[in-house]
Amino acid sequence: xxxxxxxxxxxxxxxxxxxxxxxxxxxxxxxxxxxxxxxxxxxxxxxxxxxxxxxxxxxxxxxxxxxxxxxxxxxxxxxxxxxxxxxxxxxxxxxxxxxxxxxxxxxxxxxxxxxxxxxxxxxxxxxxxxxxxxxxxxxxxxxxxxxxxxxxxxxxxxxxxxxxxxxxxxxxxxxxxxxxxxxxxxxxxxxxxxxxxxxxxxxxx
Amino acid sequence: xxxxxxxxxxxxxxxxxxxxxxxxxxxxxxxxxxxxxxxxxxxxxxxxxxxxxxxxxxxxxxxxxxxxxxxxxxxxxxxxxxxxxxxxxxxxxxxxxxxxxxxxxxxxxxxxxxxxxxxxxxxxxxxxxxxxxxxxxxxxxxxxxxxxxxxxxxxxxxxxxxxxxxxxxxxxxxxxxxxxxxxxxxxxxxxxxxxxxxxxxxxxxxxxxxxxxxxxxxxxxxxxxxxxxxxxxxxxxxxxxxxxxxxxxxxxxxxxxxxxxxxxxxxxxxxxxxxxxxxxxxxxxxxxxxxxxxxxxxxxxxxxxxxxxxxxxxxxxxxxxxxxxxxxxxxxxxxxxxxxxxxxxxxxxxxxxxxxxxxxxxxxxxxxxxxxxxxxxxxxxxxxxxxxxxxxxxxxxxxxxxxxxxxxxxxxxxxxxxxxxxxxxxxxxxxxxxxxxxxxxxxxxxxxxxxxxxxxxxxxxxxxxxxxxxxxxxxxxxxxxxxxxxx
Numbered sequence: 149x150x151x152x153x154x155x156x157x158x159x160x161x162x163x164x165x166x167x168x169x170x171x172x173x174x175x176x177x178x179x180x181x182x183x184x185x186x187x188x189x190x191x192x193x194x195x196x197x198x199x200x201x202x203x204x205x206x207x208x209x210x211x212x213x214x215x216x217x218x219x220x221x222x223x224x225x226x227x228x229x230x231x232x233x234x235x236x237x238x239x240x241x242x243x244x245x246x247x248x249x250x251x252x253x254x255x256x257x258x259x260x261x262x263x264x265x266x267x268x269x270x271x272x273x274x275x276x277x278x279x280x281x282x283x284x285x286x287x288x289x290x291x292x293x294x295x296x297x298x299x300x301x302x303x304x305x306x307x308x309x310x311x312x313x314x315x316x317x318x319x320x321x322x323x324x325x326x327x328x329x330x331x332x333x334x335x336x337x338x339x340x341x342x343x344x345x346x347x348x349x350x351x352x353x
Numbered sequence: 354x355x356x357x358x359x360x361x362x363x364x365x366x367x368x369x370x371x372x373x374x375x376x377x378x379x380x381x382x383x384x385x386x387x388x389x390x391x392x393x394x395x396x397x398x399x400x401x402x403x404x405x406x407x408x409x410x411x412x413x414x415x416x417x418x419x420x421x422x423x424x425x426x427x428x429x430x431x432x433x434x435x436x437x438x439x440x441x442x443x444x445x446x447x448x449x450x451x452x453x454x455x456x457x458x459x460x461x462x463x464x465x466x467x468x469x470x471x472x473x474x475x476x477x478x479x480x481x482x483x484x485x486x487x488x489x490x491x492x493x494x495x496x497x498x499x500x501x502x503x504x505x506x507x508x509x510x511x512x513x514x515x516x517x518x519x520x521x522x523x524x525x526x527x528x529x530x531x532x533x534x535x536x537x538x539x540x541x542x543x544x545x546x547x548x549x550x551x552x553x554x555x556x557x558x559x560x561x562x563x564x565x566x567x568x569x570x571x572x573x574x575x576x577x578x579x580x581x582x583x584x585x586x587x588x589x590x591x592x593x594x595x596x597x598x599x600x601x602x603x604x605x606x607x608x609x610x611x612x613x614x615x616x617x618x619x620x621x622x623x624x625x626x627x628x629x630x631x632x633x634x635x636x637x638x639x640x641x642x643x644x645x646x647x648x649x650x651x652x653x654x655x656x657x658x659x660x661x662x663x664x665x666x667x668x669x670x671x672x673x674x675x676x677x678x679x680x681x682x683x684x685x686x687x688x689x690x691x692x693x694x695x696x697x698x699x700x701x702x703x704x705x706x707x708x709x710x711x712x713x714x715x716x717x718x719x720x721x722x723x724x725x726x727x728x729x730x731x732x733x734x735x736x737x738x739x740x741x742x743x744x745x746x747x748x749x750x751x752x753x754x755x756x757x758x759x760x761x762x763x764x765x766x767x768x769x770x771x772x773x774x775x776x777x778x779x780x781x782x783x784x785x786x787x788x789x790x791x792x793x794x795x796x797x798x799x800x801x802x803x804x805x806x807x808x809x810x811x812x813x814x815x816x817x818x819x820x821x822x823x824x825x826x827x828x829x830x831x832x833x834x835x836x837x838x839x840x
Contacts, residue, residue: 267538299486302470303492
């Protein structure tokens, strides 16, 4: 059953990944990407990382992908024009792909040759037996690391204050604001006046 | 470890966090009219935090009793002394800032809120006993600082300073985090005590890389050469009270943080980081001295002066001993007073219309037009240069003494030689003020809080400051002794 689920999720994920790249319509690309995220979440559940699975759905599908959708739909990006540069940049893309491949091969080779001498964890973050990931992370986040968690909240608050201080202009606009009601209420007789200047005399304003 | 004890040790930070939130509500409802009330309330809150951290310094608190939240936070005498400096300079900034901003009609009610939160971040930085709390505190302080730098958002220079600070600060944070992650990976823990145990029998390559990146990231934050490039631009562009803040409190916090990481987490491997610190120290002294020579803007000049001073402070750290840490704290106290005094003097330099005057050439003949200001600046400049009858000399003396006692005689000799270069431009300012023909641009006006602060700073750096040597040495020794150094 697990094996069947794994192959189902994996195959679907690879397929939706491929469709993400090949879809002509960028909105379809994002939708395929969301499907890929869901399948990745399924894979995470199979390996027993249910917290990561939920994070993937909540953060990536709920926030990042929706943000992508907004960007794609709101900004009128001309994808045909972007594709036109494809052939010009192709050698660079191939070069980067080769470098990444070489790094992968090198990394796996180095890993096979013998693991790195990493430090031994001090065990404070180890999962307790019989507890789910979520319980363990919750216990650490709201127990041992409560102080850091709370201060991180203050950091976000400061970031928010900063964004408002630097961008909020308030109701009084120094450059003047268009008042449509005032414009509509304006009558021709208030704004213009008829004069009959004598020829050769010019006009007094 | 129960939370009540931990929270008790966190008392100054709790006061700051809660009052920051209350001030924020006042700012949100009261608008910019509440700016002055907010500044006063913020200063009172910082004063409360100051009073609460006083006992740790006087008692020389150290050991496991000062560990809060599983060693992530330490309320020992070292952190206490740094906090006293941080809170005092934050109060000074809140005293001088409203006048400056009100004159240009740009005082924001959020300004004191940001200063209070920045002070909170710095308090966490100096108390950090874990790489995670180090980073969290640093980021809290930095975020507030970026906004403070560009608080005059309609002014091009201020916005530019904020943006520059933000981009380079983000880069430094990235470098620091990379180092932290390497250290965590190769030491298995982020706690200083745990790291000290893990590196006790020598650094592995991975740990050495981690240490180097952490030091590079922190060197940026203390604006030590070769990571100092942002300093002159940010100091010049930011509004002067904000610059005074940057040059005093965050510098204390970042240096105390650096000292704690080096001495507590990597204390057994002093040889590994000593060469980095010595390199940064000498380069900072030389670059700070040479860079300042051509400057006409007083704020840029003081920026180079702060780079120069960081070099001397790092000499104390390079000693790697408890005595070195104590010398460093003494120097820091004197440095903060000298810097604040200099910036208050810069704030008092205004032309007839009340616009700030920042050129060195505008100071010409100040001794005849504004004698009191000129004499105060003379005391501060001679003190910064480290000329004996003034108190700045004592700071340099203890730092070099610590270096000599740690058998770093060559370092001390080069440092002393380089400090002569630095003396040149400080004395040049004095020469411009006292011997050049008066240009009479600086009019200024009487601002009581400014003059009080300037007077206090000038008194502190004057030979009268030597009366403070005994208590200062005493608290600095207690502070340095409270560091959990293993050897």
